Amino acid sequence: MVLRALLFLLMPVTVLADSCFWYEPKVATLTGVLTEKFFPGPPNYEDFNAGDAKEGALIVQVGKPFCVKRSPQDDIDAVDEMEQTLLHLVVLNNELWPMIRGSIGKRITVRGGLFHAHAGHHRTPILMVVESVELDR
Numbered sequence: 001m002v003l004r005a006l007l008f009l010l011m012p013v014t015v016l017a018d019s020c021f022w023y024e025p026k027v028a029t030l031t032g033v034l035t036e037k038f039f040p041g042p043p044n045y046e047d048f049n050a051g052d053a054k055e056g057a058l059i060v061q062v063g064k065p066f067c068v069k070r071s072p073q074d075d076i077d078a079v080d081e082m083e084q085t086l087l088h089l090v091v092l093n094n095e096l097w098p099m100i101r102g103s104i105g106k107r108i109t110v111r112g113g114l115f116h117a118h119a120g121h122h123r124t125p126i127l128m129v130v131e132s133v134e135l136d137r
Contacts, residue, residue: 020067023077024113032062057123058089088124107136
């Protein structure tokens with residue numbers, strides 16, 4: 001009975017550890033639904049009606065919350081992030097754009113390096129520089 005209670009208490013720790021990742025240069029793989037959302041952009045990043053530009057962001061709604069462990073040697077990535085469900089994608093490889101554009105509203109798996117938000121146009125606490133994308137069937 002005591003052993004069963006102890007195992008029950010340890011279960012959430014195990015589940016959490018399985019869904020944690022490290023910031024780049026480590027690589028992470030996450031799955032979720034790709035959406036495109038629009039936010040106020042320059043000059044003030046506050047309000048479309050006040051003249052701020054419309055700025056699009058590719059956001060993956062991840063099915064299962066994840067966490068990212070800090071990188072103590074890096075000032076930008078020196079923050080642990082827990083229970084994240086949104087991931088802002090950064091697509092630098094032009095060859096990935098046709099697949100990305102055709103996948104909006106669909107479930108995808110993305111692979112790449114994670115980094116912490118540090119600028120006004122970063123729309124979620126965690127971002128990914130995408131190395132590959134696959135449409136889930």
